[in-house]
Amino acid sequence: MPPAGPSPIMRRRRLGTDLRRLRETSGLTGEQVIAHVGWASASKLSRLENGRSRPDPDDVRALLELYGAGEKARTELLGIARDAGDMRGWLKKYSAMTPQQRIFAELEAGCAEIREYNPVLVPGLLQTQGYARLRIVSAQQVESGAGDQEPSEAPETEVAARLARQSLLDRSNAPRYTAVLEEAALGRRAGPPEVLREQLRQLCDLAMLPHVSLHVLPRDTRIGDWYLPPTAFSIYLFADPLDPETLAIEGGFTNVMSTEANVLKRYKVVFEWMRSAALSESETIDWLVEASGRLAEAVGSPAAAHGSATAPAQRRRRSERLTDR
Missing domain, CATH: 3.30.870 (Endonuclease; Chain A)
Known part of the structure; x- marks a missing residue:
């Protein structure tokens, strides 16, 4: 039986959308965020906001602190971050997957x-x-x-x-x-x-x-x-x-x-x-x-079992009619 909850990929997209909204509301640019939290690359924030990387709860917690998120938002988004990181556990609920x-x-x-x-x-x-x-x-x-x-x-x-x-x-x-x-x-x-x-x-x-x-x-x-x-x-x-x-x-x-x-x-x-x-x-x-x-x-x-075999004969008859005309 597949999982009843959303997939980690959907959780990552949701998390990224909310983090981007909080950053924009706080008036911070991506460069300013990177400088405040001390990350080595701006691409890390970009991947997180676009839902393309597995989120580290500690990284999410640092961003929420920087953005001044309320207690309710912190609890919710940290929960989403945990769901977004458990891809292996989510896949185990399927009997087979490719x-x-x-x-x-x-x-x-x-x-x-x-x-x-x-x-x-x-x-x-x-x-x-x-x-x-x-x-x-x-x-x-x-x-x-x-x-x-x-x-x-x-x-x-x-x-x-x-x-x-x-x-x-x-x-x-x-x-x-x-x-x-x-x-x-x-x-x-x-x-x-x-x-x-x-x-x-x-x-x-x-x-x-x-x-x-x-x-x-x-x-x-x-x-x-x-x-x-x-x-x-x-x-x-x-x-x-x-x-x-x-x-x-x-x-x-x-x-x-x-x-x-x-x-x-x-x-x-x-x-x-x-x-x-x-x-x-x-x-x-x-x-x-x-x-x-x-x-x-x-x-x-x-005739049904070998229906495709009648197609060439039909084409021949159609061709013969065209030739006669």
């Missing part, structure tokens, strides 16, 4: 609400083992084809780490989770019928949870004034209201994170447009059940 999955595990921990949209994939927190393995193996094949080094993690290790993240939704204090799923993410291009059927059945089970809301967006449904969402994204709202809301834009081979209020506001609007355009929760369950039934029939069909 650097790639850790990026998202750090965001998911301590969340009160998660909203996700992906135009072509089932979000990681909802994937079955089979679906997850297909996605991970296919991405690693692209990296190999591009001449990159061998993946640092074996596919099964990466899959195990992704599944470890998913137990977040089984916690007694699980976050509110809402996802908009494009119909394409569950189409025949996504995997063999037996893998897709298992994925559809799992989505049905998850959709029954009181804190999970799933909405399928049919491929021909209009969004707003013909709006087309260009990328996958996730929005994280934390139990501690002082932890900044965070946006993650997942781009396949690169990820972008932002806590800028104006950026988040736009993505929140887009998410509501898509959620409103998509099927309701009950309609989505009906859609998932029907789609699972269709795949159950397809699993025993030779």
Whole structure:
């Protein structure tokens, strides 16, 4: 079971933001702070304020003294500093973890609400083992084809780490989770019928949870004034209201994170447009059940099992028609 509290990385960001605010309120520049506390390098303060280094409680205590922080602020920020330094203890609470999955595990921990949209994939927190393995193996094949080094993690290790993240939704204090799923993410291009059927059945089970809301967006449904969402994204709202809301834009081979209020506001609007355009929760369950039934029939069909083999014949027939014309 993953930790219920926020990750040390999120604690570092929160600590850095508050320390920068206190410094600016006190009217001190970075150079003045370094001179007062006797640090050898200005970069130490910069890394601390930007959440890029593990904080030493003694260093934090010296800064709070310099800034004249009140007793309540000192107690709170020193507690956050202790949380921010315990990365090893935090990771031990996961049965498996890899650097790639850790990026998202750090965001998911301590969340009160998660909203996700992906135009072509089932979000990681909802994937079955089979679906997850297909996605991970296919991405690693692209990296190999591009001449990159061998993946640092074996596919099964990466899959195990992704599944470890998913137990977040089984916690007694699980976050509110809402996802908009494009119909394409569950189409025949996504995997063999037996893998897709298992994925559809799992989505049905998850959709029954009181804190999970799933909405399928049919491929021909209009969004707003013909709006087309260009990328996958996730929005994280934390139990501690002082932890900044965070946006993650997942781009396949690169990820972008932002806590800028104006950026988040736009993505929140887009998410509501898509959620409103998509099927309701009950309609989505009906859609998932029907789609699972269709795949159950397809699993025993030779044509379905070897669907990709019919594509060349279709192309030949299309070519022959063009030649006749």
